Every structure is written in structure tokens, then in C-alpha cells.
Amino acid sequence: MVDKARKDEVVKCFSSLLQVHNGYDDEAVPNAGKTSIAAAEAFLQFTRGHHQSLDDVVGDAAEDDSGGRMIVVKDVDFCSLCRNHLLPFFGKVHIGYLPEGGKMLQSSKIAQVVDVLSHRLQEQEKLTEEIAQAVAGRISSPSVGVIVEATHLGFTVRGAETTTSSMITVTTSCMLAKFREDQRTRNEFLLLVKKPKRRC
Template sequence: MSTPFPRPSTPPLLASGQSSPIPPNEHGLGWPAKSTVSRLNATAEERAEREKKIAGAVRTILECIGEDPDREGLQRTPERYAQAVMWMTKGYEERLSDVLNNAIFAEDHDEMVLVRDIDISSLCEHHLVPFTGKIAIAYIPGQNQLVLGLSKLARIAETFSRRLQVQERLTKQIAIAVQEAINPRGVAVVMEATHLCMTMRGVQKPGSITVTSCMLGCFRTQQKTREEFLTLVKGR
């Protein structure tokens, strides 16, 4: 089944000779940019050079906000931040095909599989501040009887959340990744998150929660299946 969401074609990034049930064009990073690929392939020296560049930029920010980057508490902040932001965006270095490696099984199970309350923290691409929340992922295996190792649903969510995101796209990317990995009858993803860009600046609405969902296949076409999913997500 194809998804209703068009996407740019992505270059195959899997090393030649490896095989995987994911179609070749879907290997890799989701929606990569040119610089994503160069980061993925960076040598240790190139990586150090990147972090140095980020640290220089952070020093500029500190100066511009009216701070003294040379005062004791801030001296190592640029380097620390450079390392932190590389970690917080490490999803750009993870190939989905590696994440899912050896975790797709044939299993005689045709009922819904649901993992909920997966903690997520990501960075909003508009303000580069965090949004955090919980995500639930469900699927119903297809005729191929393929299932995913349960921990892999959380790993898929982790991979995509460690990139710059908007919540709507994060939700979609996770659903499409599951769809492409095992071609189930349907996939459902729902995410609830609090955006610091909303709660600590601008409109300042503390406690506001943004909910996004993505329904594919039978979750999209069958109201009963969708309702069962939503009941299970709420059942806590």
C-alpha cells in the first residue's frame, strides 16, 4: 500500500550487498538533505571541525545577547553546547535500515500491536527549543505476517525525534517508517506534546498540549479499527 503523503525520492544509503525487506529507495534517512549525508559520512576530523564551528557560533550568540563569553561560567559553554546539539540531532546519523536490522519477524498474529507512552523529546525546527511528550504507535500485521520487534517501535520514534522536527511531520515519518518496513494492514500513530516555544515564550500558554495523529491503511479507512486504537491509547 502506498501512503497518501508524497515525499522526495531518497538516495539508497545502504552499503551494497546488504539486503533488507525495505524497498531500496526507502533506505536511509527519511527526508535527508545534502548536508545530512555529508554529516553521516564525516570523518573524526570533520566532526571535530563541525563542533568547532558550532562553538564559534554559540560564542557569537552569547556576545549578542549581552553576555560575556569569557566569564567563568560560560567559558566552556560553546563547546558543551556543540556536543549537546550534535547529540540532540544524532538521528541524522541513523539509518532506518540499521535501526530495524534483524528485528522483522514472520508471526501468526493478525490483531493490533500497540506500544503507548513512549517518551519523546525533540527540537522544534522553528525555534530550536525542545518539545516533549508521549507517543503511541499501533499496527495490524498484513498478509505477509511480518511483525516488528517491540522495542523497535520506540527506536523508530527515537531516530526521527533526534532531528529538527515539527510535530506533524514527526508523527507522519514514524507511521510511514512502520508502513514501509513491514507493509502491515494499517498503522496508527498519535502524539501528545508540550512545546517550549509555546509555553515559555510568545503566546505563553503553560500546560497546553498539541495532539497530532497519522492513520494509514485500515486505521484510515475503518472507523471501528480507529476507535479501538483510540480507546486503547486512552485506557490508562
């Protein structure tokens, strides 16, 4: 639930911004749809992760696991707001880890980690590292690999304005412990990420 006082302040900020830009005043425009309110609600939704704690959302959700094999969770959707341009970037996150500490996280809990961290003003590189560190901390194992593939609206609407700019994908990775140090572990992870989905 968004604090009403904070929402009112954000609405005022958007209203001031619109008035500065060409003197637009959504209060004076008939049937304008309350642009300031809608923009404020969208911004607060994009950044709600700043007011969420991973401990509160995910909790101590790790489960016992002594299998020793690699676990990979692929194609976790995310959408975040770039802290540089305040424009969205979105795509997929792939997470792999070795449950060396005897703990594992359910796929839904990993998705919640991605959701909280991505709903903050972010840079893709920082988001990638934060996801890796958050998963490692919750499974008591340092061996985690994360790959983030994203499309940035900062490229498509204000960057290199070419006919192919909308197809640009930025890929970042964070490899910790064995995922960085051991080539066989890293290659297994990369192979599983690239492996096509099995059709039902």
C-alpha cells in the same frame, strides 16, 4: 560519535551568537563553564538523528507474525527540537498496526524508530507522519496508526504567556489504510490508547 570538525564548527557558531548577544564572550568570563561547548554538545545531541539511518539503527528487525490482531505500543517517550524556534517539544507516542504482511516489530525497535526520527529538527505533524511511514515500511503493512501528544516549550516560554500555558498539550495523528478507512479499526486503536495501564 560526533565528528570533531563538525562539533568545532557548531562551537564557533554558538560562540559568535553569544558575542553578538550583549557582547558576551565565554572565553573572557572566569569559570563560565565553556558555555559554547556545552550548548554545541546539547544541540548535536538533539539533532544526532540527522546523521543516523533507520536501516543502520533498526535494521531488518521485523519478525514473523500471523496472528492478525492489532498490536499497540503506548507511551513511548520522546524529546525533539522544533525546527521553527529551536526549542524542545516532548511527550508520548502511541503506535498501533495490523501485521497484514505477516511481520511485526518488537517494542524496543519501535522505540528506536521514534528515537532516531525525533532526534532531528522537527515539526510535530511531520514527525507523526514519518513514524507511521517508517513502521509501515518495516512490517510490509500499510495499516498503521500513530498519535503524538507533546508539550512545546515554544508555547510556555515565548508563546501565550499565561498561567496555564505550561499545561497545553498538542495532539497529532496519522492514520494509514485501515486505520483511516475502517472506523472499527480506528476506534479499537483509540480505545486501547486511552485504556489505563494495569497496575502490577
